[in-house]
Amino acid sequence: MKTRTTEWAERMLRKISEIASAAINRFSVPRNTISTASAQGHCAFKTAYEAKHGSPEFDFASLTRFRVGHAFEFDIATRLIAGGFVPVEPDEILTHPGPCFCGGGDLLDVCGVTANIRKSLKANGVLLPTEQLTLDIPADDIGANYDIVVKAPNGSFMVWECKTTEDTLTIPRDEWVSQVKTQLGLLRHFAPEGSVIRGAVYCRMGNSIEQDFEIAPPNEKEWADLKARAQHIAQAKRGEVEGAKEPSHFCGFCHAATCQYSPAGRAANSFPLPKDVQQAVENFITTKDIADSYAKEAERHKKKLLDYAGDERMTAKAGKYLVMASPIPGRVTISTKKLATMVSPSILEACSSKGNGYMKVEVKPLPDEPPASNA
Numbered sequence: 001m002k003t004r005t006t007e008w009a010e011r012m013l014r015k016i017s018e019i020a021s022a023a024i025n026r027f028s029v030p031r032n033t034i035s036t037a038s039a040q041g042h043c044a045f046k047t048a049y050e051a052k053h054g055s056p057e058f059d060f061a062s063l064t065r066f067r068v069g070h071a072f073e074f075d076i077a078t079r080l081i082a083g084g085f086v087p088v089e090p091d092e093i094l095t096h097p098g099p100c101f102c103g104g105g106d107l108l109d110v111c112g113v114t115a116n117i118r119k120s121l122k123a124n125g126v127l128l129p130t131e132q133l134t135l136d137i138p139a140d141d142i143g144a145n146y147d148i149v150v151k152a153p154n155g156s157f158m159v160w161e162c163k164t165t166e167d168t169l170t171i172p173r174d175e176w177v178s179q180v181k182t183q184l185g186l187l188r189h190f191a192p193e194g195s196v197i198r199g200a201v202y203c204r205m206g207n208s209i210e211q212d213f214e215i216a217p218p219n220e221k222e223w224a225d226l227k228a229r230a231q232h233i234a235q236a237k238r239g240e241v242e243g244a245k246e247p248s249h250f251c252g253f254c255h256a257a258t259c260q261y262s263p264a265g266r267a268a269n270s271f272p273l274p275k276d277v278q279q280a281v282e283n284f285i286t287t288k289d290i291a292d293s294y295a296k297e298a299e300r301h302k303k304k305l306l307d308y309a310g311d312e313r314m315t316a317k318a319g320k321y322l323v324m325a326s327p328i329p330g331r332v333t334i335s336t337k338k339l340a341t342m343v344s345p346s347i348l349e350a351c352s353s354k355g356n357g358y359m360k361v362e363v364k365p366l367p368d369e370p371p372a373s374n375a
């Protein structure tokens with residue numbers, strides 16, 4: 001149950017989220033008319049649906065996650081300042097000699113820190129992370145926001161897309177790769193000719209593991225594919241075509257009720273799962289089979305130990321292990337059915353508590369297909 005303090009904190013996060021969403025609308029054309037780098041790896045139908053109907057109302061956990069993401073960008077920006085990189089405004093990064101960077105400062109928007117305030121503080125030696133760089137090519141229906149763009153003294157650029165996740169990853173997610181490749185393609189279009197441009201997803205996994213995944217700029221074919229994809233998404237957003245339905249783990253968060261893969265559609269239908277979820281089912285079965293066979297093996301070894309201990313308490317040494325066996329008395333259980341016939345409902349209710357519910361998942365083999373009839 002939420003306390004008054006957490007309720008208040010959630011309300012404030014919603015307020016902050018509205019201010020933060022202004023920061024992602026700095027394109028030269030309305031955001032809803034082009035595809036953004038972050039949309040490139042998402043389902044086109046969902047992106048267009050949200051452009052038309054608005055994004056779903058995010059829950060408290062999602063809002064908190066977004067805020068942690070902004071705080072992470074801010075953290076990286078302050079490390080750059082500590083490393084001697086000068087924070088510059090987005091319109092300065094392409095021409096500044098470096099070492100410099102822009103971005104990481106969206107956390108400050110809510111405090112009313114504007115470019116003018118940053119500039120006057122900078123004149124007094126106070127360096128603060130700045131707004132994100134935003135680039136777009138409306139003719140190609142494509143645009144991008146950049147968490148952090150770093151420029152080295154030799155004029156080379158590094159794009160860092162900051163991500164926070166609870167998973168421990170060994171390779172970057174596909175949608176991150178298309179996002180960064182789109183950012184790199186756009187930056188190459190605007191940067192001085194011949195500039196070296198590199199990119200990476202800088203990822204914090206869990207609370208303390210950090211890992212960067214380098215992403216190469218798109219080659220000619222990849223860039224053409226990214227622009228074609230942007231065009232499809234933009235056309236879908238503008239309502240000129242229907243966006244392709246591209247099932248993925250995002251379906252779980254989708255509110256496009258008109259799609260069979262949406263939560264509403266999933267509740268009503270039996271249909272093939274997206275490829276990555278199908279793979280997760282196969283991995284689940286394989287690992288569960290292995291875990292079950294190991295669990296049986298462990299039980300067999302434990303039984304030998306129990307047979308030896310008998311019914312007596314025992315403390316012994318086995319190599320580098322201490323072994324303790326002790327009798328545990330049987331648990332007393334109360335039959336609520338029987339009790340209900342003996343006490344009043346109000347007493348029963350006062351003595352009862354309900355645990356949290358949970359989602360049950362079952363995976364069963366499908367029956368074999370009947371043999372094809374020749375009749």
Ligand code: SF4
Pocket residue numbers: 043044045046245246247248250251252254255256259260261262263
């Ligand atoms: S449910 Fe999945 S496939 Fe359908 S629109 Fe949403 S994200 Fe796309």
